[in-house]
Every structure is written in C-alpha cells, then in structure tokens.
Amino acid sequence: MSPTAGTAAGTALDVAGVGKDFRGLRALSDVDFRVGEGEILGIIGPNGAGKTTLFNVICGALRPDAGRVVFGGRDITGASPDRIARAGMVRTFQLMRPFGSMSVLENVSLAAQHRRQSRHGLRKRSLDVVERVGLGEWAHCGATELPTAGLKRLELARALAMRPKVLLLDEVLAGLVPAEREPVLDLLAALREEDGTTLLFIEHIMAAVMRLSDRVLVLDQGRVLAAGSAEEVTSDPRVIEAYLGEEPGGDDD
Numbered sequence: 001m002s003p004t005a006g007t008a009a010g011t012a013l014d015v016a017g018v019g020k021d022f023r024g025l026r027a028l029s030d031v032d033f034r035v036g037e038g039e040i041l042g043i044i045g046p047n048g049a050g051k052t053t054l055f056n057v058i059c060g061a062l063r064p065d066a067g068r069v070v071f072g073g074r075d076i077t078g079a080s081p082d083r084i085a086r087a088g089m090v091r092t093f094q095l096m097r098p099f100g101s102m103s104v105l106e107n108v109s110l111a112a113q114h115r116r117q118s119r120h121g122l123r124k125r126s127l128d129v130v131e132r133v134g135l136g137e138w139a140h141c142g143a144t145e146l147p148t149a150g151l152k153r154l155e156l157a158r159a160l161a162m163r164p165k166v167l168l169l170d171e172v173l174a175g176l177v178p179a180e181r182e183p184v185l186d187l188l189a190a191l192r193e194e195d196g197t198t199l200l201f202i203e204h205i206m207a208a209v210m211r212l213s214d215r216v217l218v219l220d221q222g223r224v225l226a227a228g229s230a231e232e233v234t235s236d237p238r239v240i241e242a243y244l245g246e247e248p249g250g251d252d253d
C-alpha cells in the first residue's frame, strides 16, 4: 500500500475510474466516487447493477481491471482482503457464514483477533461488541442456534470486533421484519455518531436508505447513474425509470 498524493483531507475512501469485467461481461465501468470520513453512503440499484462487485473490488476480494481504490490516503488497489481489513476497512456479507461449532462469543473473538490486542483486551472487546449488537443473552449459545435476525447481528458484531474505520454493509437488513430492522438502524446511526465510523451500505429497503444516508449512489448496469441526497436521487427520472419504478418504496423487500 503506497501513499497517494492529492487525496483531500477528510476523505475516507476514493474510488476512481474503477472497471471490472467477467469474461466479457462489464460488471463495473468507470465508477467514480468519494466518501468523506464519518459519512454514510447508501448504494442502490437493480439486481445485477454491480453493487456487490463494487464491494468486492473495494475490499480486495476482486482486482479491478481499471481504476484505483484509495483508502485513508493510501492506494490499496490489489491489496489482499486481509491486509485491507487490518488497515480498518471491513465488510459484512449478505450470506452469513458463522462457525457453527463455536459460540456467538467465540465467533466474535475470532474476528477480533484480526486486530492485535492482549488476550484480556480481546475478550473484553468481544463481550462489549456482543452486548452492543444486542446478543448479550446469546453470547455462550452456539452460533447456529441464532434466528435470522440474530445471525445478522452476529455478522455485524464480527465486523465491529475488527474496529473498522470504514464499514461496508451488504444488505444487512435483508430477511428482517420491520420491527427487527429498527434496532439495527439505530446501531448503525450510533456507530457514526459515537465512533465516527464511515458507512457504505448496499440496501434495497428504501425506507432505510432514506433514513440513514447522507448521500446515495445509484448504480445501473455497472455505471454510476446518479449520486446525491436521498431526496435528489429518488426524484431523478432516470433513477425512477431504472430502479424505483420497478419496485416502488420497497419497504418489505
């Protein structure tokens, strides 16, 4: 990871001209955007728009064919996911993959080991995070005993245990009923308010996008179709045609 000149102060993430092809299929094309420190960016777009591919490129799971990714002033294009996570950019996955033979706390501790800390510090950090996501009562239960909402919280806890500066959330609300979504949204808002965490979140549930985002990026066919406040993008006729028109509101997606 080499320092990159010219990154504006206060920019957490700079994605510049990113392109990605899968055997001739253009999944991302010239994607450009910046995220400020402590900003919350919602990412929306139709199925296949390239949202998850974008996360994979940012987090090092995929190497882009063009462009670069600069995190905290350092060019991380092509760095390994592990190295990027250690540097403080962490993602959650749409499909949760906890270690079923381990307890909730053990799963979180394992993630916490990514950041160097004492044994005592590690246990304390893991317990704090388990409490924070509301899984305190489940700490010593097997991870596979958790209901869907609990698995989502565990996925979030594992990411938080790595003390992210930038957190990328891939449909963290999917599969939750509205009453289960509220505490997760409150937690995400608190992460920014209390910890200053920068958040990027892919989401189909527009009520959540409207509530949480400072800014919204709309992807369509691998390109940035629009970017702006939630109000701006949701009233943009191109966005309505490409995405919102097909599934208005999306509250129970």
Ligand SMILES: Nc1ncnc2c1ncn2[C@@H]1O[C@H](COP(=O)(O)OP(=O)(O)OP(=O)(O)O)[C@@H](O)[C@H]1O
Pocket: 022, 025, 027, 045, 046, 047, 048, 049, 050, 051, 052, 053, 054
């Ligand atoms: N590993 C891969 N190999 C080949 N094609 C891929 C691969 N990953 C994604 N794609 C294709 O790239 C395009 C973008 O997919 P991606 O999963 O990034 O979209 P998305 O916006 O996240 O969609 P969804 O909302 O359905 O999750 C799609 O056409 C998809 O089929």
